[in-house]
Amino acid sequence: MKIFNSLQFKISMVIVVPFIIMLIISNLFNIFSVNNVTKKLSYKVLEESAKGEAAKVESLVQEAFDSLNTFEYTINNLYQSGERNREVYKNTTKNFFETLPEGTGALFLIFKPNVMGNDVDYINDPNYSEAGGMFSDYVYRNNGTSADRGMTSEELKSDYYSVPVTTGNINITSIYDFEVGGKMVKMNTWSIPLKNKGEIIGVAGVDIFIESLAPIMDNINPFENTLTSLFDHNGTLLYNKENESYIGKNVYEAYPYYRDNNVLESIKAGQTVIFEDFSTSLNTKSAYIFVPIKLETGQNWGMKILVPNYVILEDSNNIRNIMIIILAVILVIVFIITPLIIKKKVVFIIKLLAQDLTKLSKGDISWDTPPGFTELKDEWGDIARAIKSILDNLNNVMNTVKESSEQVESAANEVLSGNNDLSNRTEMQASSLEETASTMNEMASNVKFAVSDIYDSTNMVVEAKDYVGKAGRIIEESVNKMDAVYEASSKIMDITKMIESIAFQTNILALNASVEAARAGEQGRGFAVVASEVRNLAQNTQESVKNITSLIVDSNDKINLAAASVNESKDIFNDIADRMDKVSDLMQKVNIAAKEQENGIGQINIAINEMDSSVQQNAALVEEASSSSQLLLNEAKNLNKLIDFFKLR
Template sequence: MFKKVSLQVKISLVILIPLLIMIAISNIINIIYVQNISEKLSYKILEEVAKGEGNQLSAVVKEDLYQITGLKYTLENMYNSGVTDRKAYESVTKNFFNILPNTVIGIMIALEPNAIGNDTNYINDYPLTEGQQTYYISRSSDNAVTERSMSRDEIDADYYNEPIAKRKEYLSGIYEFNLGNNDIVSMYTWAIPIMYQNKPIGVITADIKIETLNETMKNIQPFEHSEGLLFDHYGNLMYDMGSTENLGKNMYNIYPKYKDHNVFETLSKGQTISFEDYTTYYKGYATYYFIPLEIAEGQYWILEIMAANSDIFKDSDMMRNVMIIISLIIIVIASIIVPIILKHKVTSIIVRLSKSLLKISNGDISFHINNDFLNMNDEWGDIAKSCENILNNLNKVVTTVKRSAEQVSTAANQVLAGNNDLSQRTESQASSLEETAASMNEMASAIKESAESVAESTNMVTDAKDALNNTGLIIEESVNKMNDVHEASTKIMDITKLIENIAFQTNILALNASVEAARAGDQGKGFAVVASEVRNLAQNTQESVKNITALITDSNDKANLAAKSVQESKEMFNDILQKMDNASAMMDKINTASQEQQKGIEQVNSAIGNMDSSVQKNAALVEEATAASQSLLSEANELIEVIEYFKLRN
């Protein structure tokens, strides 16, 4: 069972819970709103940083393009001036290379076949290209400068073919190049065409170390835990502050999750993309923001800025924590102040009111409400006045009810005495009717038994009559069958007479045949034997027929006697049947009279039963009235006892 909770606690909870809910909802909405704004602001910062750093990076990358563009203009002017000395072009290139920063590790010029003079005249100078002028100057990691001509395979590459074919600058992706003596460096190459009368006559290339971009990329750090990555237009990694082992590898091979977001395909179209994902590098979620850098026309390098979400949302998280702390302080203060206010303004008054109501619940309505309570000019004063009115009205009502209950009790005693006398007389009358009804029931039972016996006898006579009728039918059928036997015997006698005549005729014929056979002598012996046998057979047949005829005659006589006996039996049964009909008619009359008597007795019995029922109902009503009087008296006494519960004013 729960312990009783004070009203002060309950009201405090009723006030505080909605307040807490509203504060929580308000904080949640504010936190979500602030986080959304912070997120948008952080993305905006990432975007602006990416754009700014991208522009700076593009400027750094294109600075080398602008430098070799100066060499391009110098060589084009020399060609337009008619300079045909190949060494002069190489000398200008060498001088230009010497003033370039160390990040430019090599410059190449390669002229189209026969661009300056006939290449066949320079086979000894450029044996690897069959006289086509090529020149490459480079510096190693220890700043040793090397000059040499290029081979056919070396110039048969994108950095030569693309500028010639498209007549515009070309930027290669990252690749490794051997400067000699296994001095392998990672670099990218700018290539621009040398033009004459809008036709390309050669190509200038500048090989730039990847380290050129390191200083710029290191400065890309908009947040404490953030860094920039750079990929070329093939998606190969050019810069990663975390490591160098993946340089030159494709982004999808290094970071397969980039493929899920179609990073390379989107950026190749010149569109930006961003997403959030978990990274083990920051051991948490990070935001990835990618922008395309159009270094050359149609060629986009990819700048990626990755920042930990913990840094991006650092300010919003701090604001959220501050709001939560402030809310908790408000909740604590409200939890302390609200119960104190309720105690002084509500619960103390309710305690006084509850004591007055407790007296009323115990039946004490003799007191008055305290004047301090009555003199309040607010809702509490209205409640006090209402309680005082309730006490006044209760005193009036209870006093009136008590007087009425005493009067009802006196009247109930008088009604109870009259009902008791009426009950005794009604019970005596009901007893006499019960005895009369019992006697009529006995007479009705005797007449009913007689009627049932007569009805049973009538049924027995009817059954006997039916049996006699069936026996008469059987005897009549026996007579008919005896007549049929007699007719059959007569027909058999006619047939036997016919057989006897046939046997007699056969005997005569056999006798004549014997005579004729005797006359024939020896030829007729055989026929005489046959005739003799036929004669014997005819005599035997005639004798048998006579015996059958005698038997049938005797049977016919006996059948006639039996038919006469059966006919006499039929006449006797018909006489018995007539007498049974008379007896059945008499029994029906007796049965009808018995039923009439039974109906008369039943009607008398029913009338007595109705009288008895009426008397019983009257007796029941008297008993109910008596019980009601007793109940009324009990209720009146009980009401008086209940009224005594209240303590009334004098």
């Protein structure tokens, strides 16, 4: 099942399936069109073949009429020459009959009453007695020879005599049964009027054996398995290869479904009829074509040619089969070639792209696009160039971010170390101030309770002077440290601003990377997650830096206040130092100045307490700065860890 889930199979199906559907539809349309065209062409060929065969039959029928016309012409010449000898006419009829084909069963000649002028002389003649002496001669075949006789009164009442005499038109009778040589045969009679100077003087005619049409019709075989039929102007079947028992029946009686196609009416109108139907004789769907055969009488016989569809459509079926074979070959070629082309031109490249994007999802951006792909002029070239640009930009950005984060980490380490040192010194300063405060309290107590003891006071003054000098130095040192803290805080602010700028640029680059990853679709999802994490870290770093900056600004404000207080204390201590220098000179006035000294010591006490409070505040600020520095250091380390996820060039 793996092959069905492969990209090669899916892309091949996307291309091959619509192509196959269009190819099949096109071929079906072509096959249908070719079938229609070849069917029409085959039907046209069938129609022309049928018309050609009908023309042959018509020619043979016309030969029979020509023979009859020749006989009529010969008789008219005899009559017009004044010949009235009946034996001459009988011999002429017999001799002419012997020239006719075997299919002609009889030749007869009849003159109307008294046309010969001697009918009364033959009233008792056995050959003419039944006709009242009028001339009639019927020459027929009898066991391979010809014989003749006169015609009966009943025969003279038949259509083949009465119709030409009364209408002056050629007449062809319907089929009838007649005994010849002791057996019944089917025949019809063709007769034409004899005219002299426009007046009808008699009738000449022939009897045609219907079975004589069989050899002619049997030779009509334009296609394999062709069945033919022949019927006269009344629709009576003269020949029927399908079923000979239908001969003599009307076509509508034998084949009722012919009526649905108006076969007989169309033939009488001289029109060709073509239709398709299932043939029980051929046991298959077949083409029926009926063509008229024009007779000299102005009437039309009809000839049917029945051909199986599989015969007339054989070429069409062969073309269809060839087209199906070609289609199958094309389908096989498409199924084989298309996946190979897709594999070489698409899947192979996508596989390389997937491998490279997998590296990218794992943070490896040290690779480069495969050689030659960036020179391609198609979409693959565009993708390769875009990926190369992404890799170059990512490497540049990540290298820059890495360098910046390392600098931030180093600076944070320095700030943290400085803050820790400042914290320790601030604690020492606070301890010293506590000692100074305690000493000053003790000194105040001694001044208050030992004014009388000058020596002790002098010693205390000396001691106080020492402590004041020491406190002055501590205060001066505190001022210097505060200045250093302020300068370090300013540097921290510069560093945090640089970190904030880097975090902002990192955020923008991460956003751009997310957009490019989204454009890459499914393959860029892993990189999109990494880019999103980098962006979140950059935003957190930026927020933390803003908080640190705010804290440092607040710390600087407080340090400035503490510095002012310490400077003030320094001035006070300097003043105390000056005063203590004069104490030795003013010991004599100690009693007078004791009160003032007590007040001065009280002020010093207040100043030291205030200094102690400021130092405690400084210690708290230094602690906060240390905590912020530690947070900044941790964030910088986390950023470095995230950056270390990427394998750079």
